[in-house]
Structures are given as structure tokens and as C-alpha cells.
Amino acid sequence: MKNRILLILFVVIVNTIYAQDYKYGKVSKEEVLELSHPTNPEANAAFLFKSSNTYYDYKKDRGFVLTTDVHERIKIYNQDGFDWATKEISLYNSGSDKEEVVGIRGETYNIEEGELISQKLSKDGIFDVEVNKYRSKEKITMPALKEGSVIEYKYTIISPFIFTVDKMELQNTIPIKRLETQIIIPEYFIFQKHSNPKSPLTFKIQESQKNTSHTNTSIERKGWNVISHSRSTSKLEYRENIYRIEEENIPALKKEEYVDYLKNYAAFLSWELLYTKFPSGAIENYSETWEDVVNKIYNNSEFGQELSITKYFDDDLDEVLKGKSIPKDKMNIIFQFVKDKVKWNDYVGYYSENGVRDAYKEGNGNIADINLMLTSMLKYAGLDANPILISTKDNGIPIYPSRTGFNYVVASVKLNNKIIILDASQKYNNPGMLSEHARNWMGRLVREDGSSEWVDLMGKEVSEYRTNLRVQIEDDLTIKGKVTNILDGYYAKEFREEKNNLGGENYIQQLEEDKGDIKISNIETKNKEILDQDIRESYDFDLNNGIEKIGNNLYLKPLFFLTKDSNPFKSDERNYPIFFKYPSIVSNTVHVKIPDAYEVESMPENQIITVNNDGAVFKLIVAATGKYLKIDSEFKINTVIYLPEEYETLKNFYSSMIEKNLETIVLKKTS
Amino acid sequence: MRFKALVAIILFVNSPYIFCQDDSLSITNIPLELLENSNSVIRNESISIEIDDVDKMTIQTKRIVTVLNNSGDDQVSSLEFYNNNLTIKKQSAVVYNALGKEVKKYKQKDFKDVSAVSSNDLFTDNRVSYLDYTPTSYPYTILYNSEVVSKNTIFIQSWSPVDRTSQSVQETSYKLTNPKSIPLRIKETNIDSSIVNSGDKFNVKYSASNIAALKGEHLSPRIWDYIPKVKIALQDFALAGVKGSASNWQDLGQWQYDHLLVNKNELSPETIAEVRDLTMGVKEPMEKARLIYEYMQAKTRYISIQLGIGGWMPMNALEVDNLGYGDCKALTNYTYSLLESQGIKSYYTVVYAGEEKRDIDGEFASMQGNHVILTIPQENENIYLECTSQTAPFNYLGDFTDNRNVLLIKPSGGEIIKTKKYEFDENIQENSIELFLNANGDFEGDFKRISKGIQYGNTYGLERIAFKAQKIYYRKHLSYLKKLEIDSLTFLNSKKDKIFTEKMAIAGSNFGSVAGKRLLIPLSIVNVETEETPRYLDRNLPLEILRGKTIKNKTVLNIPAEYIVESIPENIELQNKFGSFKMEIKEENKKIIVNQTYILKDGLWEKEAYEDFRKFMIQLKTFSNQKAVIISN
Numbered sequence A: 001m002k003n004r005i006l007l008i009l010f011v012v013i014v015n016t017i018y019a020q021d022y023k024y025g026k027v028s029k030e031e032v033l034e035l036s037h038p039t040n041p042e043a044n045a046a047f048l049f050k051s052s053n054t055y056y057d058y059k060k061d062r063g064f065v066l067t068t069d070v071h072e073r074i075k076i077y078n079q080d081g082f083d084w085a086t087k088e089i090s091l092y093n094s095g096s097d098k099e100e101v102v103g104i105r106g107e108t109y110n111i112e113e114g115e116l117i118s119q120k121l122s123k124d125g126i127f128d129v130e131v132n133k134y135r136s137k138e139k140i141t142m143p144a145l146k147e148g149s150v151i152e153y154k155y156t157i158i159s160p161f162i163f164t165v166d167k168m169e170l171q172n173t174i175p176i177k178r179l180e181t182q183i184i185i186p187e188y189f190i191f192q193k194h195s196n197p198k199s200p201l202t203f204k205i206q207e208s209q210k211n212t213s214h215t216n217t218s219i220e221r222k223g224w225n226v227i228s229h230s231r232s233t234s235k236l237e238y239r240e241n242i243y244r245i246e247e248e249n250i251p252a253l254k255k256e257e258y259v260d261y262l263k264n265y266a267a268f269l270s271w272e273l274l275y276t277k278f279p280s281g282a283i284e285n286y287s288e289t290w291e292d293v294v295n296k297i298y299n300n301s302e303f304g305q306e307l308s309i310t311k312y313f314d315d316d317l318d319e320v321l322k323g324k325s326i327p328k329d330k331m332n333i334i335f336q337f338v339k340d341k342v343k344w345n346d347y348v349g350y351y352s353e354n355g356v357r358d359a360y361k362e363g364n365g366n367i368a369d370i371n372l373m374l375t376s377m378l379k380y381a382g383l384d385a386n387p388i389l390i391s392t393k394d395n396g397i398p399i400y401p402s403r404t405g406f407n408y409v410v411a412s413v414k415l416n417n418k419i420i421i422l423d424a425s426q427k428y429n430n431p432g433m434l435s436e437h438a439r440n441w442m443g444r445l446v447r448e449d450g451s452s453e454w455v456d457l458m459g460k461e462v463s464e465y466r467t468n469l470r471v472q473i474e475d476d477l478t479i480k481g482k483v484t485n486i487l488d489g490y491y492a493k494e495f496r497e498e499k500n501n502l503g504g505e506n507y508i509q510q511l512e513e514d515k516g517d518i519k520i521s522n523i524e525t526k527n528k529e530i531l532d533q534d535i536r537e538s539y540d541f542d543l544n545n546g547i548e549k550i551g552n553n554l555y556l557k558p559l560f561f562l563t564k565d566s567n568p569f570k571s572d573e574r575n576y577p578i579f580f581k582y583p584s585i586v587s588n589t590v591h592v593k594i595p596d597a598y599e600v601e602s603m604p605e606n607q608i609i610t611v612n613n614d615g616a617v618f619k620l621i622v623a624a625t626g627k628y629l630k631i632d633s634e635f636k637i638n639t640v641i642y643l644p645e646e647y648e649t650l651k652n653f654y655s656s657m658i659e660k661n662l663e664t665i666v667l668k669k670t671s
Numbered sequence B: 001m002r003f004k005a006l007v008a009i010i011l012f013v014n015s016p017y018i019f020c021q022d023d024s025l026s027i028t029n030i031p032l033e034l035l036e037n038s039n040s041v042i043r044n045e046s047i048s049i050e051i052d053d054v055d056k057m058t059i060q061t062k063r064i065v066t067v068l069n070n071s072g073d074d075q076v077s078s079l080e081f082y083n084n085n086l087t088i089k090k091q092s093a094v095v096y097n098a099l100g101k102e103v104k105k106y107k108q109k110d111f112k113d114v115s116a117v118s119s120n121d122l123f124t125d126n127r128v129s130y131l132d133y134t135p136t137s138y139p140y141t142i143l144y145n146s147e148v149v150s151k152n153t154i155f156i157q158s159w160s161p162v163d164r165t166s167q168s169v170q171e172t173s174y175k176l177t178n179p180k181s182i183p184l185r186i187k188e189t190n191i192d193s194s195i196v197n198s199g200d201k202f203n204v205k206y207s208a209s210n211i212a213a214l215k216g217e218h219l220s221p222r223i224w225d226y227i228p229k230v231k232i233a234l235q236d237f238a239l240a241g242v243k244g245s246a247s248n249w250q251d252l253g254q255w256q257y258d259h260l261l262v263n264k265n266e267l268s269p270e271t272i273a274e275v276r277d278l279t280m281g282v283k284e285p286m287e288k289a290r291l292i293y294e295y296m297q298a299k300t301r302y303i304s305i306q307l308g309i310g311g312w313m314p315m316n317a318l319e320v321d322n323l324g325y326g327d328c329k330a331l332t333n334y335t336y337s338l339l340e341s342q343g344i345k346s347y348y349t350v351v352y353a354g355e356e357k358r359d360i361d362g363e364f365a366s367m368q369g370n371h372v373i374l375t376i377p378q379e380n381e382n383i384y385l386e387c388t389s390q391t392a393p394f395n396y397l398g399d400f401t402d403n404r405n406v407l408l409i410k411p412s413g414g415e416i417i418k419t420k421k422y423e424f425d426e427n428i429q430e431n432s433i434e435l436f437l438n439a440n441g442d443f444e445g446d447f448k449r450i451s452k453g454i455q456y457g458n459t460y461g462l463e464r465i466a467f468k469a470q471k472i473y474y475r476k477h478l479s480y481l482k483k484l485e486i487d488s489l490t491f492l493n494s495k496k497d498k499i500f501t502e503k504m505a506i507a508g509s510n511f512g513s514v515a516g517k518r519l520l521i522p523l524s525i526v527n528v529e530t531e532e533t534p535r536y537l538d539r540n541l542p543l544e545i546l547r548g549k550t551i552k553n554k555t556v557l558n559i560p561a562e563y564i565v566e567s568i569p570e571n572i573e574l575q576n577k578f579g580s581f582k583m584e585i586k587e588e589n590k591k592i593i594v595n596q597t598y599i600l601k602d603g604l605w606e607k608e609a610y611e612d613f614r615k616f617m618i619q620l621k622t623f624s625n626q627k628a629v630i631i632s633n
Helices: A002-018 A029-033 A079-085 A290-299 A301-308 A314-321 A327-341 A356-362 A367-380 A489-499 A504-512 A644-662 B002-014 B070-075 B249-261 B269-279 B285-299 B317-323 B328-341 B454-464 B467-477 B609-624
Strands: A045-059 A063-076 A086-092 A100-112 A115-120 A126-132 A135-141 A150-159 A176-186 A189-195 A206-222 A228-250 A268-277 A283-285 A385-390 A408-415 A418-422 A442-446 A452-456 A463-473 A479-487 A518-526 A535-543 A548-550 A553-556 A584-593 A598-602 A607-611 A616-625 A628-637 A665-669 B040-053 B056-067 B079-082 B086-096 B102-106 B112-115 B121-124 B127-130 B140-150 B167-177 B184-189 B204-211 B229-234 B236-239 B242-245 B304-306 B347-351 B371-376 B383-385 B405-410 B413-418 B428-437 B443-452 B482-494 B499-509 B513-515 B518-522 B543-545 B549-558 B563-567 B572-576 B579-588 B591-600 B603-605 B627-632
Touching (some): A063 A079, A079 A086, A086 A100, A126 B112, A126 B121, A135 B121, A290 A452, A301 A367, A327 A418, A367 A408, A489 A535, A504 A518, A548 B627, A553 B627, B079 B086, B249 B405, B328 B347, B328 B371, B454 B482
Parallel strands (some): A045 A176
Antiparallel strands (some): A408 A418, A463 A479, B040 B056, B056 B140, B086 B102, B167 B204, B371 B383, B405 B413, B443 B499, B543 B603
């Protein structure tokens, strides 16, 4: 922390010396001549200046519109930064209203023969692409780009959606040298601001106020035919709140493997509308407490109403529920019924798209269609069922009571004081399971009475993958053996999703991959479609190069082909937490029959390695009894999230585990 | 309720027509052999093209596809692209369940309409109208109908009874009617007697039935090289309103030159002067060309914009000069213009690009290819320029456009030539590694790698990535070396000779695997990269190795003072029609020295050879995985 303060001080001083001019068009020669980023030499590009100014503009014919002026100056250090010379502006279209972009200007700056020259962005470089019904993109690509070029552009976005203020982006995947971002909000709109708790960066927000007034003159015509004109002048005066951030040298967001979603760690400031109070009207609440959020969601016809209608399914469901009286059985059969009946059309959302009735009839729908239908059926069956609002990984995390923070919904049932999550959008989901994209931190369980609570989505249920390997070494040192795999939980779900469609030969090929000179036969897979049972897969094999004979000794890896030999963590350092998909146990038991003419010369010592108070545990136990070797290896992940500070420990843990699994058993010839 | 369910069942069984049940669409009518290895079955497909005029044709498509599982969802092809020259007149679809009962109907307005802009394009005016159907159960059947009118008669859809793997075909037919009797050219490839041809001189008609699904197999020829195919072209045609006439490559090339390329070469006097100054005093014309190519690389970047006839016509050189970007056509034409300004002749060259090599059909003139490069004709070996890369060396194609038939478009017409082939003895990778081992498993040493030919193209990009990413790359590449640290990393990219050299000091720990007082040490620290050869119960396709290579590894291991060598493997030499592998291991003064040479030759062999090749790969892996044993004394 101390270092950071020093760095900021230093930077401030340096910047004063150079006295950069950030006015549009005032690109300096020095900026174009700079060869690499002073503090991050690996950056391919950097924002020299990034500014946005958002304000409510009063138009006499439309009332308020939300206007954002954007001005960005980007340094392109090398060819790998060329992508930054193409800017995409995403625009929303609600059908009746749409955002638009105006006043696009741009320039590319280069040095030629010692002179700073600029080239204007022309119309050829601006494209309007319609992405879908609701979204279009304005694409800008800058001309005359070279390594070293500085590009600068500005534009204005005009939005009729005055109740939604976009997130202020405070960090990007390239460094930002100077950031100026500001929003001016009339007193009629009361927003609450929230910064990303997952980002370690903090920003100082300067707050101030100003007075604004508009004078309106309007001519009104009266009568069927024009009889009279009346001219009226009205003056609109109000106060505005200004929030401003100025910051220097914001580091780049770094890409790392095993991050749940990189953008979740970017610094930003988001704006949640609490309420509006216009001079002429009463306070209108938008959201404030969870209770408000929940009530609003329930009051929306695409949520509350969809939950309450039962007519379309009651006859069918009565039939399904016939003879079922135990709540758990009811839950299971309804869950299966919805999974069979309605398929997911790949759209997320917590509002029903086509309506549950149509979804039921058509057999497909969005996430809300499916899971709200499921919830109302569970309620119909007398279970304590409620929806849970979720934000998927690529949607960030809801950090304050808000409707817009969520984009996904699942059902839940409370059984024996335990909440069971149900997501009927995936064929191979069992009760309690979520798809990976939805397994994002916490969800909000919302009840019709307005109460709500957080529910853990990461899951505590342990998924197990158990392997039993029997090995017999023949006289010619080939190996015959049999493998039995037993999978439950998410392992079983993943197996079904990946392999249930796989044809015979492809299945064998996939099994044989990376196992050396192997021939697999007699594959048997049980419970592929019986979801409440474990997957049981077994096969026989003949392996040719599974054992090494050097001199008079035989060398064998204790786990044969069951182990990986390289550490998944290869990076030196870590900035963001490490996420494992779910708590898990991977266990391997190997039985080896020692060939007649051999005996054990040496075996690996038994070992248990743990990390982070049993957050992860590995053990290897090798035992020899008579002509048999028994090897037990078990790897447990109990804690699924590790902080960057724990990275080194975790990496070393993996490294020791892999080493241990690769230690060799030596058999020597009996004389 | 029970009563209702009962009624439904009775109705369903007795009067299927109420539900629009079409028994013929029931999956029970699919012959068993068509279900094997397939994700979907084309039940009935008919494509009917009517040539209304030189610049107008109507294409009617009817396709009934039964999808057997979710991998088959993408094989229905219920979509049409459209633009100013291609109009969708009709589009509809009906979905049936497994028994042939109608489930859902789609009219044209129910199709989704989006811009056909791909992740590679910045912009295109092509759009696509597609059926967005969420299957509710498998199998299901889709009947798709469309009618499209095209002004671009230069593109006549070719016909293949089957054109992808994992899809079988029950019935398929193709018909082209040509009431104005415009002369046609037809070329059949791999058409055998199972395919019925009932066309005549001016009309085309083919049909085929009961074709089992093709299986994709590793190291086999590409699908377009072995499937049956009929190509059709009109002698008189139009493209975006421009008419033409051609019956061979000479004429078609001429037409392309005259209508798409000519007069696109204007440059500003300033640019011409700049290029002249740049090459001033350089005598050797190809040295001039190299300077001009590098000038172009520094000045431009690749951006794909496909607009109207611009989809086939390059942007003016002047415009590229001004904007500093363009697509492959624009950048190639720009380079052509720059070279021309200095009196160097070159030709716009159309190619099918991709690692999976594909030829422009030299025997059949039609609009082909998906990429453009530039050829500078030379007496001995032509020079080829890839103009969309800012980093490729002068005259380097790599595996993107090597060794394949391409179309040169000359002012005097079209000509088919073959691009450079990289031979096994040109694609060289030489690794040398020396390690000093410590009794506690730590090691340090150095690693050097030299890459040439195709291998050059696979490695030279390493120079441009961040050091952190480089470290991760080497940790994956040298995965035997645990806790690998890298220091003094240097790269030497000799663009002129197209040789890339990497050098580094390395250190780490946990070398070898512990076996009591013994240590097993790997002898191929740089993996001998073998081809992936899954086992096939029944191999159908020939074996093809597209590119050969030569890998040389020299490994020197200095063992710890406390250890002595207990055993080292014997020398090995393998040789066969696919190549060779040689491994020499010797021990001298506590050093283990290993020399490996692996040669893989390119070639095409009958399918029986696959199993031999697979054995060769297994041997290679087994031998190169051998270990030396050292023991503490």
C-alpha cells in the first residue's frame, strides 16, 4: 500500500513536468514518439486519455435525454495493439425507442519526416451494424495506423432511457494514463453509486453541485381548425449533482487462467436509480431495499403473473403427481416433468419471454419461462417453492439491491429446512445442480411476501470420481487390466453431457487417448440416462508400453495412465482468486499383481499433503502384501475459492502431488 | 383428465391425419444402415435451379432432414444468405416429431434475420435469414423450403450428394433447367454408377439414394478431395450486374482482370516518390520488391469489409494508401500497384487458404478460392507475398497457402500454377539442450531451438508475446522440466533466411522420477512430436501426411557427482516408407549424450498403411520415452 502511494506521488510529479494537453486535437509529438509504456512495457496499447461526461439534457420536445460525451486518446505501441484502433459502440433498441450515436470525429496521428501529421476519420471508416432486434453496433476503424500511432476520437451517445445509467468503466485490459469521468444528475433523479468490491483499486469521487435553468417557449394551437394560438413561456430551474473521478495511471486488468470471469475484477462505478421526484409529481421509487426489488419483480406481469397461473398445466400435473405424497418425490417428479416438457432456447433472463403458457405448449422457452413454470408447479403441489434470482458469471455480481443486477432465475424448494436449487434448463441437471455459468457466488431467493435472502450457489455437495484399476503384468511385460469408474454429482453430469452422444468408435478413441499403446475393449456404461444413479463405466484393456524394463529391474508408475504429469498452474504470480468448479474427490485405487519372477525393490513412501487447513488434501498410500501391490491415491478439493495470496501454496501443492504420483515402483528379479 | 389422455391416444392411433401425421417422415422408415455413425439423415433433398436469363436464376430448395441427436442440430442448413444480388422469395419450415407428426410451422417472417458479419469482418452487407428452432426432443424432422433469386449466375451451386461427415442421405436430387439453352460446362468428380445422371446438353439432372454417413478420420485426405461432386458453370454469366463469357481459365481470368482488377492501381505522386526514394540505389529487383513489401507491411493493417461487388473487387490502391487498411484483395492490389510503380511485375493470385490444403480446380473454370496473395513471376522459383500479415517475411507462405493450385490473374488472362511446397528437409527444427543435474533434483542449463520452413511459421510469433506468456509457453513445451525458470531469453529472427532461433538459460527442480535410491531420467526432454493416431476398428480412408519434417534433438545430461549411471537404453534405428527415427545414447565422464533424428515424409498411402503408421508412432513414443537409470553410490 505504501508503495502504491509513493507510485502515485511519483506519477503526479512526472505528469506535471510533461504537462500533457488533453484537449481534443492537442496530441503531442512526444506521445507519438513514445516507444513503450513507461510502467508497463508489455502493453500493446494504452489509453493516454479516457474521458466521459454524462448529463441530462433537457429538450423541449422530448423532455430529458441522457447524453454521454466520450473522448478517448489511445497510444498504439505495436501491431498487437492494432485492434484498439477499431472501436465498437453498442447501442440498445427497445423497439419503440433507441439509443443513437452522433458527432463521431476521429484522427490518427503519426510522425512523418519529423513532423506530426494527422489524418481524419472519414465516413468510409464508420459502419452501422444491426446485431439483432434489440442491439446495433456502431463500428469505427481509424485510418493510417502504424506502430506508434496515437488515435483520438470522440462521439456522443444520446439515450432516451433516462432511468438507466451505464456503468462507468474505470479500468480496462490496457493501462489508462489519465481518466476523467463525470456524471451530472438533476435533483429529480436520486441514484446510489456502487463500486466493484472485487476490484482492489479505489477511486476518489469529487462531488459538487450547480444550478441549471431552461427557458421554454411553446406555441399551442387550439381548435379543430386553427382558431387561436397561445404562446407560453416556462422556465425550468433545478439543481444538479456532479460526481467526478480524475485518476492517473490505472493499471491494466491482467488476463489469467482459471479466473471465473475477468471483467468481474475490473474497477467500475455503477449507478442504481433509487427514486425520482419531479416537481409536479410524487416520489416514485425504483429500488432501494431488497423488499422493493422483490415487490417490483413480483408486480411485473412477466414474473409474478407467470408464477401464479396454473390452469395450463393443472390437469397434466395432477396426472403426474398421482399417488405421490412424499414432498421429495413430488419435487423430483415435477422437476423431471418440466425438463422433459420444455427445452431451453439459450436465452437467459428472469422475465418470461413467451409466457409460461406458450412455453409449455410449444415445448421451449427462456430460462424464466422454464424455471418460473417449475416454481409454480412446485407451489401447486404444495411445496415451499420460491424463485432464486441469479447473475451469470459474464453478467458480474449483484452488489446492491437491484433488479438489473440479475439475468437468470432458478426454482428452489425448502425441504427439511434445506434449500434445494432446481434448474430445469439442462437435461442432465439433478436437483441441487447449476450450470457452470450460473454458479456465480450468491443468488437471491425472493418470496411473494416481499422477503428475500441470499443463497449460496457454489454448492457444498462433493462430486466424486472413483477409479478402480486392476493390473496384471504378463511374462512378456505387456499388461492386462480392468478399469471401473464410478462418477457422481457434477462429474456424472459432465460425463453425460460429453459422452452420451458419442458413438462406439469415438468413445473408444476418446478413452484410448493419452494412455499409450493401449487397446480397450468390453466397455460397459451404466445409468447414462438414470440421473439419480451414479455413472458406472468399466472396460478391459491391453497395454504394451505401461512398464519399463531396464537391466534386471522393472519400473512402473504407481497410477499407470491415471495421472496427469504437468502442473496446471504455470504462471509466476496471480492477481485474482482461483476458482475450482465444485468440491470434489478424485480417488484411484490400483491393484497390481507382481509377476512371478519379481519382488519389490523399492516403493514410494506414503504421503499426505494438505493446503490451507485441509482446503485441499492429497494422499498416496502404497502397500505390498505377498504378490500384490495396492496403491491408493486420493485428491480432495474441499475449498473451491482461493485468494491470490494462496496461489503460491496451491501451485506448490499441485507440484508436490504430481511429483508424488510420478514416483516409481521398482521391481527386481528374484534370484 | 384420464379420459382426455385416453382420447388423445385413441385419436393419435386411429386418425393420424387430424394431426397432420406424415407416416413417410416417421423415423421407422429410415434404413438401419443410414443410422450408423450419423447425427442426422437427409430424408429427401431436391435442389432445382432454373436459369431464367444470363443474369437471373431461381433456386428452389426442399430439404427434409431428420436430426438424431444434438450434434445434428447444425446439419439442417435451414438458412439463406442474401444481399442486393440475392433475394429470398420464399422460406418456410415445418417441424415433425419422431413419428412424423407435425409439431410446428414456420413462415418466412418467423425466420431470424441478422447481419452475416462474422468475427473476422468489420462489416459486410450480406445478411442471413435462419430458422431458430429449439428441439424439444430427438429425433425430430425438419422440412425446409426456400426459393431464392440470384443475379450472380457466375456462381452455380455445385452438387454433392453428401458433403459432410456424420450425415447420411436417403434421397437427393439436383436439377438445372436452362430454357434459353445457354451453353454449360459440367465436370464430374468421383461420380460412380450409384449416381443417376439423366441430364442432357443444356439441362442437368442427378440423383442418388441411400448413402451411408461418412466418418471423419485422422490424417486422411480432405473431404472435398474424395466426395462425389458435379461442378456446373454457364458460359455466359453475370456478377453484380456485370456480364461476361468464359469457358476456360484463360477467359475467366481475363474477364476478372478486365472487370474486377483493372484501373485500381492508381497511387498518389507522394507515395510513388516515397517508394522510389526507398528503393533508390538498390540494383537487385527482388531486393527492391522486399523493401516495398516491408513498406506495405508497416503502412497497412488487415480489416475485412465486404460490400457489394467489393466482395470480389479490390478497393482502389489510392484508397488503401490513404486509409492504411484493407482486406486481402485490397492489400494485394495495393502491393501490386506499389511494385508496378517501380517497374516490378506481379500477379493477383486467387487461392483457397488454410492449413488443410485445397486446390483451385485447374480443369474447371469457375469462381473459386477464398483468399488472395501476390505472385512475382521468376524464371526459376516464383516469389509469393502474403499481404495481410504485418510480420511475415518476404516470400513466405507457410502452411496457409503452400503447395496448392492457385489462379494467377494476368492482363492476358488466367493461369493455374502451383505454389511452393515445403519439403521434409526444409521443415527443420533443431533442439539442443544441456542440463547440469544436482543430487537433490535441481538442474540448470541451456536450451536452444532453430526452426526453418513450416516450423518457422509456427514459432516466430513467440517473439511478439509478453515474457509472462513466453514463460508459460516454454513450461508447457518442456513439460518434463518441473518448476522451470527461464533467463537470458533471446530470439533471432532472420527474416531473410527465414530462420528463427531461440536461446535461453533454464533452471528448475524435481528432475527425473525418484525410485528409492535410483533416479529415472528422461532422455527426450524436448518431446519428439508425434502425430495423433487413434485406433480405428475399420479404417476407410487413405493415409495422407500433408507436410514432412525433420526434427533433430541433441541432449546432454551432466549427472550429479554422487551418482553413477546404472543403465542406459540401447541405440535405435527405425526406417520405413513414412520416414525414420534414430536415437543414439552414450555415456562419457558422467555425461549422458543423446542424439535423435526424426524424419517424417509427406505422402499419400492406401488405407492399409494407416495401421503401420500408427505402429511407427507408437514405437517412436515408446523409444523416445525411454529412461536412463542413475544410482547414488
